[in-house]
Amino acid sequence: MRQEFEVALAPLDDLPLTRNIPLAQRLWQQGWLRKGVILLLVALAWEAAARYQGNDLLLPSFTQTAQALWSGTLSGELPEKVIVSLGVLLKGYLLGIALAFGLTTLAVSTQLGRDLLGTLTSMFNPLPAIALLPLALLWFGLGEKSLVFVLVHSVLWPLALNTYSGFMGVSETLRMAGRNYGLRGLRFVALILVPAALPAILSGLKIGWAFAWRTLIAAELVFGATSGKGGLGWYIFQNRNELYTDKVFAGLAVVILIGLLVENLVFDTLERYTVKRWGMAR
Numbered sequence: 001m002r003q004e005f006e007v008a009l010a011p012l013d014d015l016p017l018t019r020n021i022p023l024a025q026r027l028w029q030q031g032w033l034r035k036g037v038i039l040l041l042v043a044l045a046w047e048a049a050a051r052y053q054g055n056d057l058l059l060p061s062f063t064q065t066a067q068a069l070w071s072g073t074l075s076g077e078l079p080e081k082v083i084v085s086l087g088v089l090l091k092g093y094l095l096g097i098a099l100a101f102g103l104t105t106l107a108v109s110t111q112l113g114r115d116l117l118g119t120l121t122s123m124f125n126p127l128p129a130i131a132l133l134p135l136a137l138l139w140f141g142l143g144e145k146s147l148v149f150v151l152v153h154s155v156l157w158p159l160a161l162n163t164y165s166g167f168m169g170v171s172e173t174l175r176m177a178g179r180n181y182g183l184r185g186l187r188f189v190a191l192i193l194v195p196a197a198l199p200a201i202l203s204g205l206k207i208g209w210a211f212a213w214r215t216l217i218a219a220e221l222v223f224g225a226t227s228g229k230g231g232l233g234w235y236i237f238q239n240r241n242e243l244y245t246d247k248v249f250a251g252l253a254v255v256i257l258i259g260l261l262v263e264n265l266v267f268d269t270l271e272r273y274t275v276k277r278w279g280m281a282r
Contacts, residue, residue: 060246068246069253078235078254085216085231086258088144092151093212097205099152100159105189107160108167117164121157129154129215133222147219154215155208162207166200167193199275206267210259217255 027033043062050061060068072078103120106113129150136146170193178192194201220233230238232251239247 057243057245060249064246065249065253068244069250072247072250078250081230081232081235081251082254082258085220085233088147088231089151089212089216091144092148092216093155093209095148096152096155096208096212097159100156100163100204100208103156103160104163104167105186107164108189108193109185117160121161124153125157125161127153129211130218130222133219147216150215150219151212154211158211159201159204159208162200162204163197166197166204169200170196202267202271202275206263209262209267213255213259213262 047062050056050059050064053059056064069078103113103117107117108114132150132153133146136149140146140149167189174192174196178188183191216231217233217236220231221237232255236248236251239245239251
């Protein structure tokens with residue numbers, strides 16, 4: 001047997017601990033800065049294209065759109081439209097989430113539930129939500145209920161498919177561990193399947209949010225105000241009829257900004273504190 005020995009290493013107190021990475025490279029590693037540069041380039045390209053076009057009615061410049069956005073915000077008109085649209089959106093989105101989780105829980109529990117989920121998603125997932133708007137108007141009338149109906153349709157099927165795929169991807173080891181602890185039914189789904197399938201569930205939530213947001217704007221563009229109040233889609237539709245193209249672009253910019261804020265503040269934060277922190281996603 002070879003005799004064991006230990007080599008004492010000299011301390012490295014005399015070495016500098018400064019980072020040699022250049023400042024520009026450290027700044028470029030910040031995601032918010034890269035995205036800001038991309039948005040700045042888009043704004044410059046927009047401004048250049050508008051000045052080259054030279055027709056404010058067809059394509060207002062970025063500065064004109066920014067002025068319309070600022071004036072609409074100060075007057076309170078745009079915030080009011082945003083509140084109306086987001087209120088309707090949250091109702092349809094939350095109801096769609098509840099129905100999707102109920103359907104997928106039934107699907108992972110029984111064979112009949114799997115057949116039901118497979119049949120319904122094959123039938124309704126390819127069907128555009130806006131195509132159901134005439135039926136919604138016939139059944140629920142011109143109001144908020146029609147919007148909620150089409151929003152539920154746009155959220156339910158992609159979220160149910162993603163959640164079910166995530167549940168099916170859970171390893172058999174975790175399933176057996178849950179059964180050994182006596183978990184059954186809803187407790188098994190909540191304590192074993194949902195945490196393990198969280199990346200797929202978050203992906204379905206993001207897809208459902210995107211579908212619901214654009215479905216809502218499209219529905220408001222089609223039949224306008226609900227319950228005497230119009231949302232962002234109605235704001236865009238009204239200003240298009242009155243040929244206020246800068247306000248139309250301002251409304252579109254608000255739609256985009258809300259999408260960016262929800263994506264970067266809500267979903268990215270949720271991923272950072274869950275699946276990324278747990279090492280389930282990069």
